[in-house]
Amino acid sequence: MAENNNIAQAPQVIDAEEVNHNDAPEESIAAIYDWMVAEAATTKKRKREEKQEKKAKKRAERKRMKELMKDVKEYRKSKKRKTSSNVIVDEAGEEDEEERAYYSYEITDSEECSVIKVKIIHLWKTPTKNMNGSSKGENINMLLIDEKGHKIHACANHYVLDLIRPMLKKNNCIIISNFNLYTKLEGVRLTNHLGKIYFTKNTSISVVKDFVCVHDGFEFIKYRDIINNNTDNNVAFDIIGLISSKPKLKAIDIRKKTTIISEFKLQNLSGDEVNVTLWEDNAHKLDSYVSHKDIQNEPIVLIIQLAKINTWGNEQEVSTLPFCTKVIINENIPAITAFKQRRI
Structure with a gap:
């Protein structure tokens, strides 16, 4: 019994190497954990900075477009104030203000939508339906380009197509007047222009030949x-x-x-x-x-x-x-x- 008590009361001796061996993994795991936390924080910070940079670029682009549109409006107002050679005489002998064809980027709102000269570079049809799901007809959509290479999306709904359909053909160069410009677009825009042209029953279209544009209309992404x-x-x-x-x-x-x-x-x-x-x-x-x-x-x-x-x-x-x-x-x-x- 004495021997058993001595054995039970004998202090347990732990080798120093064994202690180091057991402690080392804990220190290693802690270091790895600290590294992972730091790396996650760095990644999160980088993504946040990239997101902020993208937002800043978009804000700058919107600001640039607003300033451009403002300059265009001021320019057009100044043109209207001029009275020197802007008056022409029509066949009835009455004087009228000469109206030139504007470039697509100059169109900023419906009040200013007078006349544009463009080329149809792409054309497609979209179906339209009644509330009960039956077909109402087809709308014709177009991608238009002006002589400076600026593009804009246009749409002729089914109820205005009767008279203008023959002129809406790919590669036709046309002059358009009396249309509406819609700027509250949703989803993916088809061009950099912030608006979309809608033809109305009062829209006038004529095919022309004096159209000069060296652009093919493609804008290839990197x-x-x-x-x-x-x-x-x-x-x-x-x-x-x-x-x-x-x-x-x-x-x-x-x-x-x-x-x-x-x-x-x-x-x-x-x-x-x-x-x-x-x-x-x-x-x-x-x-x-x-x-x-x-x-x-x-x-x-x-x-x-x-x-x-x-x-x-x-x-x-x-x-x-x-x-x-x-x-x-x-x-x-x-x-x-x-x-x-x-x-x-």
């Missing part, structure tokens, strides 16, 4: 802006590139409806790549082209006109807008020809 998440997702854009991965056509279910999409990568001349998803008609169009036996080994250069950005988590992809997005595949136009020549 791939690095997409990759670095430095895009304005409220404005549509154009993109050009080489299809660098085989397009995959597949069906997905959205809101209990089966939808066809085509997914692939698009590459610029520097080797940067972005993910692209085409929907419905545009997906079928690309699939029909790449399935053709005569172009199996041919490089495919693609332009997507009026595209938008979709964000999935931290990744961004180029996608299409309903009705208006146009896909141009290997066509013999200057933009695609120049892209192919620069690849050589």
Whole structure:
């Protein structure tokens, strides 16, 4: 029994190395935890600063546009005050103030919407329905460009199309007067202009030939802006590139409806790549082209006109807008020809 008591009362000796061995992981875990907390704080701060920088850029752009519009209004008011050579005589012998065609960026509100001279560079139809779901007809939407290369979105609703429909054709150069400008746009704008033209029953349109514009109407986005998440997702854009991965056509279910999409990568001349998803008609169009036996080994250069950005988590992809997005595949136009020549 004495021996047992001695054994029980003997102090427990712990090796120093064992203590250090057990304490080391705790210190290491604490250091890692502190590093993770500091890293998370740094990342959060960086994202907050990037967000603030984007907001500052948007505020600066809005301020610049307001100042530009203010300058335009002042200029036009000063033009109206002049009485020197701004008066012409019509066929009835009455004097009238000469009215010139304005550029699209000069149009700032409905009161100032008098006359513009533009070219139709893109045209598409959108359906319109009654409250019960029955069709009311089709509206014609247009992408217009003026002689300085500025673009604006215009729409002719179904009830004003009877007389003007023959003049609304792609590549027609037209003079438009007596229209409305709507500036409270929602969703993705199709141009940098803050407004959208609506034709009325009083709108007058005439086709002209004296239109000079060297711009093709494309405004290609930089791939690095997409990759670095430095895009304005409220404005549509154009993109050009080489299809660098085989397009995959597949069906997905959205809101209990089966939808066809085509997914692939698009590459610029520097080797940067972005993910692209085409929907419905545009997906079928690309699939029909790449399935053709005569172009199996041919490089495919693609332009997507009026595209938008979709964000999935931290990744961004180029996608299409309903009705208006146009896909141009290997066509013999200057933009695609120049892209192919620069690849050589």
